[in-house]
Amino acid sequence: MARIRKKAKVATAPKAGAKLQLKWVRSAIAAPVKHKLVVKGLGFTRLNQVVEREDTPSIRGMVARVPHLVEIVKQ
Numbered sequence: 001m002a003r004i005r006k007k008a009k010v011a012t013a014p015k016a017g018a019k020l021q022l023k024w025v026r027s028a029i030a031a032p033v034k035h036k037l038v039v040k041g042l043g044f045t046r047l048n049q050v051v052e053r054e055d056t057p058s059i060r061g062m063v064a065r066v067p068h069l070v071e072i073v074k075q
Contacts (some may be wrong), residue, residue: 004043010070017054018054019054020055020063020074020075021053021072021074022042023048023070023071023072023073024039024069028066028071031066032049034065035066038065038066039066039069041062042061044070
C-alpha cells in the first residue's frame with residue numbers, strides 16, 4: 001500500500017518583500033540525504049542558527065519538506 005503524504009498548510013501569496021525568519025532546531029545527522037541538502041540549501045551551517053529568507057513559494061516548499069528540523073520563528 002502506498003504511503004499518503006499529508007500536504008503542508010500553505011499560506012496565501014506572500015507580500016512583496018516579505019521575509020521569513022527560520023531556525024534550525026534539530027540535528028540532521030540521522031536524516032536522509034535529501035533532507036540534509038534542503039537544510040544546506042536554506043543556508044544553515046549550525047544548529048539553533050536563525051536565518052532570514054524571502055517569503056517565496058520555493059522557500060516555503062523547502063521548509064515544508066523538513067518541518068521536523070526547521071521552524072518558522074517570524075513571518
